[in-house]
Structures are given as C-alpha cells and as structure tokens.
Amino acid sequence: xxxxxxxxxxxxxxxxxxxxxxxxxxxxxxxxxxxxxxxxxxxxxxxxxxxxxxxxxxxxxxxxxxxxxxxxxxxxxxxxxxxxxxxxxxxxxxxxxxxxxxxxxxxxxxxxxxxxxxxxxxxxxxxxxxxxxxxxxxxxxxxxxxxxxxxxxxxxxxxxxxxxxxxxxxxxxxxxxxxxxxxxxxxxxxxxxxxxxxxxxxxxxxxxxxxxxxxxxxxxxxxxxxxxxxxxxxxxxxxxxxxxxxxxxxxxxxxxxxxxxxxxxxxxxxxxxxxxxxxxxxxxxxxxxxxxxxxxxxxxxxxxxxxxxxxxxxxxxxxxxxxxxxxxxxxxxxxxxxxxxxxxxxxxxxxxxxxxxxxxxxxxxxxxxxxxxxxxxxxxxxxxxxxxxxxxxxxxxxxxxxxxxxxxxxxxxxxxxxxxxxxxxxxxxxxxxxxxxxxxxxxxxxxxxxxxxxxxxxxxxxxxxxxxxxxxxxxxxxxxxxxxxxxxxxxxxxxxxxxxxxxxxxxxxxxxxxxxxxxxxxxxxxxxxxxxxxxxxxx
Ligand code: ACM
Numbered sequence: 001x002x003x004x005x006x007x008x009x010x011x012x013x014x015x016x017x018x019x020x021x022x023x024x025x026x027x028x029x030x031x032x033x034x035x036x037x038x039x040x041x042x043x044x045x046x047x048x049x050x051x052x053x054x055x056x057x058x059x060x061x062x063x064x065x066x067x068x069x070x071x072x073x074x075x076x077x078x079x080x081x082x083x084x085x086x087x088x089x090x091x092x093x094x095x096x097x098x099x100x101x102x103x104x105x106x107x108x109x110x111x112x113x114x115x116x117x118x119x120x121x122x123x124x125x126x127x128x129x130x131x132x133x134x135x136x137x138x139x140x141x142x143x144x145x146x147x148x149x150x151x152x153x154x155x156x157x158x159x160x161x162x163x164x165x166x167x168x169x170x171x172x173x174x175x176x177x178x179x180x181x182x183x184x185x186x187x188x189x190x191x192x193x194x195x196x197x198x199x200x201x202x203x204x205x206x207x208x209x210x211x212x213x214x215x216x217x218x219x220x221x222x223x224x225x226x227x228x229x230x231x232x233x234x235x236x237x238x239x240x241x242x243x244x245x246x247x248x249x250x251x252x253x254x255x256x257x258x259x260x261x262x263x264x265x266x267x268x269x270x271x272x273x274x275x276x277x278x279x280x281x282x283x284x285x286x287x288x289x290x291x292x293x294x295x296x297x298x299x300x301x302x303x304x305x306x307x308x309x310x311x312x313x314x315x316x317x318x319x320x321x322x323x324x325x326x327x328x329x330x331x332x333x334x335x336x337x338x339x340x341x342x343x344x345x346x347x348x349x350x351x352x353x354x355x356x357x358x359x360x361x362x363x364x365x366x367x368x369x370x371x372x373x374x375x376x377x378x379x380x381x382x383x384x385x386x387x388x389x390x391x392x393x394x395x396x397x398x399x400x401x402x403x404x405x406x407x408x409x410x411x412x413x414x415x416x417x418x419x420x421x422x423x424x425x426x427x428x429x430x431x432x433x434x435x436x437x438x439x440x441x442x443x444x445x446x447x448x449x450x451x452x453x454x455x456x457x458x459x460x461x462x463x464x465x466x467x468x469x470x471x472x473x474x475x476x477x478x479x480x481x482x483x484x485x486x487x488x489x490x491x492x493x494x495x496x497x498x499x500x501x502x503x504x505x506x507x508x509x510x511x512x513x514x515x516x517x518x519x520x521x522x523x524x525x526x527x528x529x530x531x532x533x534x535x536x537x538x539x
Contacts, residue, residue: 020523024511035079089115097122099151101145121185161189162490181259194272196293212278212279216291269331269332270305273301278292302337306346313331328380358390382421414461421476429449432444491533491534
C-alpha cells in the first residue's frame with residue numbers, strides 16, 4: 001500500500017517537498033546520508049569561480065560562526081565544497097549547473113560561472129533555514145542531504161521590476177530586493193527610475209532633475225476614486241523624495257553583477273515624464289511651470305518632440321549607458337496621451353515634415369530614433385507595448401517589447417521578429433490585490449491576482465509558432481508603488497507571488513504543480529521569515 005502510494009506520488013511528478021528547493025530543479029534525485037559542514041570544510045574553486053567561493057564562505061559565516069577557507073586545492077581537507085566550471089557541460093547552457101552532495105564532498109559544476117552561482121544558491125536552500133541568519137545560531141547541526149541535481153532555467157529573462165518613483169525606496173532595500181531575486185534565481189532587475197512623481201537618478205549634465213525633480217510637496221492619501229473630481233482628492237502634505245547618486249547606482253549595479261543580475265534601468269519617455277518637465281519646463285509642450293506630481297494615474301504632460309528634447313534624452317541616456325552595462329535599456333513608452341501634441345504647433349510641424357499621419361506615429365518615430373541611437377552604441381531599446389501603437393517602422397531590429405496590456409503586443413512583436421518579455425497585468429502585476437476580501441488586504445491599486453494565477457502563467461502564447469516562441473525571452477513581475485509606500489509593504493505584495501513567478505520562469509513547464517509548490521513554499525516561508533521578508537501568508 002505504501003509502495004503504491006509512493007508510485008502514485010512519483011507518477012504525479014510530485015517532488016520530495018522536504019527539500020523545498022524553489023524554484024523547483026529540473027532534475028533532483030535523493031541519495032542516502034548527509035554532508036556535515038564543519039569549520040574545517042574547505043571551499044575549493046578554480047580561478048573562474050573563486051569569487052563565488054568567497055561569496056559562499058561569506059554567506060555561511062554569520063549563521064555558522066565560522067569562515068570556511070577558500071582555496072585552489074583541497075590539500076588535506078577531509079570535507080570539501082568544490083566549485084568549478086567545466087567546458088564539457090555546455091549542454092547545461094549559460095546558467096545551468098550540476099550539484100552533487102555525497103558523504104564528505106559537495107561538487108558544483110557548470111559550463112559558466114553563473115551556473116555555479118545558482119548551484120550555490122540551491123546549496124543554501126538545502127541547508128537548514130537558519131543558515132540565512134545574520135548572527136551565530138546555537139545548536140544547529142549544519143547538514144546537507146545527499147542529493148544529485150541537474151538544473152537549468154527554462155527562460156533567459158527572469159525578472160522583477162521595482163517602481164522607486166512613486167515611492168522612493170532606500171538603497172539598502174534595493175540591495176535586499178536584489179538578494180531576494182538572486183535567492184530565487186532571477187536574473188533581471190528592472191529599475192523604474194523616473195516617472196511623473198519623481199526623478200530618482202543623478203544626471204550630472206542636468207542637476208535640476210534631482211534637485212527639483214526628485215522631490216514633491218505631497219502625496220495623495222488613499223484611493224483616487226475619480227480623475228474627474230479633483231475636489232475629492234486628499235493629500236498628506238508630507239514632502240516626499242530622494243534619489244540615487246551615480247556612486248549609489250554604481251554600488252547597486254556592482255552588487256547585482258556579483259549576483260549574476262543585470263540591472264535594466266528605465267527612463268520614461270515621452271510620457272510619465274512630469275518630474276523632468278518640472279525641472280526643465282522647456283521639455284514640455286505648454287511652457288508652463290509644472291510641479292512634480294503628488295497624485296497617480298496617467299498624466300497628459302509629456303515631453304515635446306523637439307530636437308532639443310531629443311538631445312536631452314540622448315544626453316541622459318549617455319550617462320545611463322556609462323552607469324549600466326545592461327544590454328537592454330528601457331525607455332518606457334507607456335501611457336503617453338497625445339492631447340498636447342495634437343495642439344502643439346511644434347509637434348504638428350514634426351508630423352508634417354516627417355510625412356507621418358498621427359501622433360501615435362510620432363511616438364513610434366521617436367522610439368525608432370532612440371532604438372537606433374542605442375543600437376549604434378551596442379545596446380537594445382526595450383519598451384512597453386505602446387511603442388508598437390504607431391507601427392514598427394524604423395524600430396531597430398534588436399528592440400524588445402514588454403507586453404503588459406495583455407499578450408497581444410508580445411505576439412505582434414514576436415511575429416515581427418522582435419524579442420519580447422511577457423509581463424501581462426493578468427498574471428504579473430503584483431500591485432493588484434491578492435484576495436477578493438479587500439478589507440483584509442492592504443490598500444492596492446485594484447485588480448485581483450492570486451498566487452495560483454501567477455503560478456499558472458504560461459509565458460509563451462499559443463498563437464506563436466515554434467520559431468516565434470523563441471522570441472519570448474521570459475517573464476517578469478511588476479511592483480508599482482503608488483499604494484505601496486514602504487519596503488515592508490512592497491515585500492507583502494511581492495512575496496510570495498514573485499516566488500511563484502520565479503518557478504514559472506525557471507522550472508520546466510511539465511514539472512510545475514501548484515500543490516507541490518505550496519508544500520515547498522511552507523518551508524520556504526521559514527527562510528523568508530529569517531530574512532525578515534514581510535511575505536503575505538497563505539490564508
Ligand atoms: C504600465 O503599467 N503602465 C507599464
């Protein structure tokens with residue numbers, strides 16, 4: 001009977017959840033026995049993985065109270081953790097790894113260092129959850145169960161976004177967020193740095209962007225029920241702001257790089273740019289002195305399409321390129337109402353001169369200019385799916401579309417030969433409510449996105465054929481912060497939904513199983529608690 005049950009469990013593809021590795025590895029086989037970590041254990045690395053060896057030693061030190069030696073050779077060590085790249089493992093790709101835990105030896109092998117890093121992240125999860133503590137824990141025996149894992153991600157783009165404009169997030173939290181991304185084997189941090197409510201990145205050539213644009217007088221309180229009736233809006237009269245210096249940015253980028261995470265900066269244009277226009281009114285269409293916005297929504301103040309505004313955007317991006325090694329540079333492009341361009345002689349003259357037919361075509365022309373400018377510097381523009389609204393003509397072939405208003409933008413772009421990242425509100429917007437019992441949830445923008453729906457997401461739309469499907473780089477979770485004003489609030493909205501999305505992005509589709517996931521999540525919550533993550537419990 002017990003054997004039959006075991007067989008049924010195997011047949012259902014249910015993993016031994018006691019290990020609770022998240023995201024679930026592609027292949028995992030339990031062995032017998034355990035590896036015992038001791039102060040005399042040596043981390044043995046090759047040159048390519050030496051830094052990862054130091055990182056492992058650093059990570060184990062606070063909770064165990066001892067620092068493992070990191071060396072190029074095992075010497076006389078009785079127990080070793082061996083890290084090494086192996087050119088013979090090309091089948092594991094850029095990010096896959098093999099992890100073997102047996103007796104007195106742990107080995108992690110991968111084709112590339114990134115894979116070794118992910119092997120180390122898995123190893124941390126195989127240790128008791130207390131390994132994530134920041135100070136020595138008494139009475140824990142640090143064992144790792146014998147196991148054989150061969151693992152690689154399904155998608156190359158496994159992302160998490162963070163809006164730091166609506167609510168400024170301190171650099172320390174940004175680094176914590178990056179640590180949490182790495183723990184879940186996510187590899188893209190989409191940093192939403194500019195918007196109507198605040199410009200958050202120091203640009204040396206335009207100091208007013210931060211001295212004026214990073215600060216607002218007040219913020220809307222509660223829900224903005226009506227755009228039309230502004231008399232209903234209530235403000236807190238508390239100034240809000242902040243920005244990252246270029247040194248801060250370099251620190252965050254280096255921090256992420258050490259965790260094999262690419263930081264994709266987003267500089268919004270032409271919409272969601274009121275903070276920039278407040279700093280430099282000549283960027284706008286009306287000449288009016290505007291304020292950095294203290295309420296939310298889609299604002300009609302957008303950048304003008306003049307040569308000087310285009311040069312401004314290129315100047316900003318020049319400094320951005322020097323700070324961010326990312327191949328992808330996000331230029332926003334969403335929610336840019338065209339009313340001001342409709343009544344602007346300058347914009348209308350541009351449309352006429354260029355032989356365009358609409359304001360949407362003008363936005364597409366602008367996007368095309370920026371995409372070519374970036375391509376000429378070896379980078380790719382990435383933008384929200386509105387960049388397709390005026391057609392794809394002139395768009396650099398390497399431009400990437402982030403499909404958020406459903407999946408149609410992603411399908412159209414993939415069919416036209418562009419790479420896409422699937423970020424539909426229906427499955428990846430973590431600013432949506434987590435249950436329909438709103439009284440029990442913190443204030444959110446609206447919507448309803450339960451954990452199951454995130455977990456059930458299939459990033460490759462069925463409409464794509466097998467060649468087009470390869471254009472789907474992956475998926476990413478979004479957290480907009482109009483209503484998530486503090487890091488703790490952000491954590492509550494993001495976890496565990498981002499954990500579910502990490503498994504969507506990493507684990508082979510056929511191995512995804514929601515009840516198996518939630519069983520592992522129960523233990524994973526212990527890790528998140530140790531890490532002081534304000535996750536939302538399952539209720
Ligand atoms: C977006 O949510 N406006 C991209």
